[in-house]
Amino acid sequence: MSVPAGQHTVRRHNLALVLREVAGPEPLSRAGVAARTGLTRGTVSSLVEELIAAGLVAELAAERGGPGRPASPLRLDPSGPAGLGLEVGVEAVGACVVDLSGAVRAHRTTASDHRDDAPDAALARLASLAVDVMAEAALPIAGATVAIPGVIGPDGVLERAPNLPRWVDVDVGSALSERLGGLPVRAGNEADLAALAERWAGGPADAIVVSGGIGVGAGILLGGALFPGAGGRAGEIGHVVVDPDGPACHCGGRGCLETVAGLEALAGGDADAVRAAGRALGIALTGAVHLLDVPAVVLGGDYPGCGPPLLEAVRAELAARVFSRAGVDVRFSALGPDAALRGAATAVVQAVLADPGRLIVGNGVRATGSPS
């Protein structure tokens, strides 16, 4: 659907421009926004009114900053449209609500093993958890993203999740949307959402973000954005071969990284298993760094819990094998094992901030998809 490049488009663009300034680190008044955007004060005021009416922006009490009328600093409205993050893990479900300012307003996870489950039971549990966190947060919800440890096609349908063998060709987004009264729900790969969370928390713009759990995946960040590969399913580092004659993998292959560096292999927790996992990660990452020419690696999910010996083993392997002159920066994620869940909720918030016009109907701006 092409939008005519007229006044509606310009206004929509300017709404985003103003909101981006309000979301910036510095508190700005309307005059400050006008100065930074080059828009007139009149235009800024009208756009700000619209953003306030939509619950996206709040105006704080006026401060006297200098001569003239007092300036009222603007900020993102923490009671405005929030993002719902959902996660189907192999051994848990999770839900959280992140408000416009990025703060987590409600967060719950429940252990439940889905390895032998059909999707229905897990989705029912997850929908019920979603209702709980939405009630707890008591905020308007703009939409949801669900993180899944599997391969998601360009149409948003889960094609396959090696550790959830009964989840084949499941439209998880639609199934959850139905259970949540039609709330828009998009599905995303767990590792991709964890990588975005890493970036939104100030992480490196170019990095391989490995998410370690029962399954092992990665989100590849290039220039601050997710690298989709040719078909949108890039980053399946868990199935890079590290031991060609090694143990069988759930995926049908043999000697995949996941068989040595997944949580099941690490379950014993002894030093040898951690060293073997670190070595395997280093071998797989050597290939990834040579193929993608990426200067940084972030180890997330459950890996930080393995402690320094894992990090040291990965670093040693990369130092011995990668011939890039600059070396590879390897670090643990600071976000904890819920990075993907937070990323899922924040993805909704980021979409609102990037295009607030989508939420605002009337007054010259149409909601996307509404009949024109």
Place this chain on the structure above:
Amino acid sequence: MSVPAGQHTVRRHNLALVLREVAGPEPLSRAGVAARTGLTRGTVSSLVEELIAAGLVAELAAERGGPGRPASPLRLDPSGPAGLGLEVGVEAVGACVVDLSGAVRAHRTTASDHRDDAPDAALARLASLAVDVMAEAALPIAGATVAIPGVIGPDGVLERAPNLPRWVDVDVGSALSERLGGLPVRAGNEADLAALAERWAGGPADAIVVSGGIGVGAGILLGGALFPGAGGRAGEIGHVVVDPDGPACHCGGRGCLETVAGLEALAGGDADAVRAAGRALGIALTGAVHLLDVPAVVLGGDYPGCGPPLLEAVRAELAARVFSRAGVDVRFSALGPDAALRGAATAVVQAVLADPGRLIVGNGVRATGSPS
């Protein structure tokens, strides 16, 4: 350097537009170009005159195609500015000239082993070969690209070539330019140029193009263009680890693909070596396909000479290990071991076709970089 968006820019854009139509598969007259571009006949005629004067377009004898004045079909001028391709191999140097229409007009290679050489001797040999092919082709030369089996930084300087240990931090482009009277010479990675040649010969838009020789490299095509990775050095598949405890590699690592699937490992030519190389390629490509989500692999360089057993071994390994539903299309390149050399020459021609205004000074269009 920003260009003012004025008449010069529009004219330069339109020159490229007209030339693209002339370069198309269908022979077009001026009227045909006008119909396809939406430009007026007067504008097209003036642009065509400019392109003819620059030696880029030729007008064939008029044909009577219907009522009215006879139409003269236009075509790229095969006597116009051509591209010089150069190649430094581990065991050879090569040079060729490709004309505007894509035809190879002169081509020579000379065996010479550079493993123990400092760059100077090889560059002198290559420059002399370049002079020979330019004399043979007797065409104006728009520029040159030199293919090198090594890592080239964003500044065009060769950082390192694992199989040419004395070639460290060499500005090969400038060194050759000096020896060739100031002709502009750019350096490119050998596998990247072979991948582009594959694409320009009608190959798949999304593919990993592996170039097998003494060294093993790959050019990664996404959406028809080279994927540079974060730092411009993507595609070093030869140093993906296929046997963690395997033999030492020239790169300093151990068990790299190159140690099993490089020409030195294949030199015996016996069936077992070919099968082992195919298996190793399949293992490395499994990782690459999972990381990049690319649906096709082209095996080029010296690999087609290994025959069907190599292809079958690679296909079997990928079929057993890759969990992509669509599978991976694996084929041999039809371009022969000189693909990189042809790609190097064609890269120059493609740059001329993409922006002919760069070559044309005066008459409203300035050459890039000329004082304004």
